[in-house]
Amino acid sequence: MEKSLANMQFELEIVKKNRAFRLKLFEQECIFELIDFGDKLLEGLKHKTGKGKILDISHTGMKLNSELNFPVRKEIFLQLYFELQKEKFSLKGKIVRKEEFLNDFSYGIQFIGVNPVEEQRLYMLIQKIEIEKRSK
Template identity: 35%
Template sequence: MYRRLKQKESQVNKLTKEVKDVEDQEQRKAFRIDMPFDRCTFSIIKIGNKMLKKGSNERPGSISDLSVNGMQLITDMDFPVRKHVVLRMTFKIKGEEFKVVGVIKRKLELNLKPKMTYGIEFKKLKRTTKERLFQLLNEIEIERKKKTE
């Protein structure tokens, strides 16, 4: 009986890992580029059902990586991830300013203490904004590849 339980537990662990691998692949549908510590600012729009006053809480942050669907934000703030935190972020790519709204999807525990890293999913991004962001990210990636050749 104990042996059968161990076999079942092993099967469950294997399936759980496979599901997590698929989820990780699905979360990253767009290519991402590293933007090590590019600066940004953000403000909290909403935590749970509570709306916050516009512009009253702007904070500095850094971008770890960026795609047309989201980014990794590094900040000294510790957000309650399960409370549905909505942020407005402002950043520049090649001198062009972007203002986007996103939701914190995950908190990453990295060796950046006291800083925290959050996976942000962009919401309601206009098609033209998304296309321009894609174009600039693609240009950066091409420039980086040329430098390594």
């Protein structure tokens, strides 16, 4: 019984890792809008838009490269607009991490409040793109 429980836990961890698989993209364009903040001092930036490049993506989040420097010690929420294989997405995200590279900044963005149907659509599309990449 213990062995089968351990096997089940191991299999669950594999499923979790696979479900958050990140697809590497070649700088896919993304437009974003700042929609909410954890700091009232940043309210003047509300509805400001910007452009970035998606470096990788999963159904739970993305890594986004941008020239804009956000103070990530405060909560920053974005509405993200992007297209993968001619399928359009509009997802809400929260910046959870920041990396600096010379004049560019990379942000780890966690998707939040995503409709399960949209999440499944993104997940299936990411899997499809990865399969197509591997078959080339």
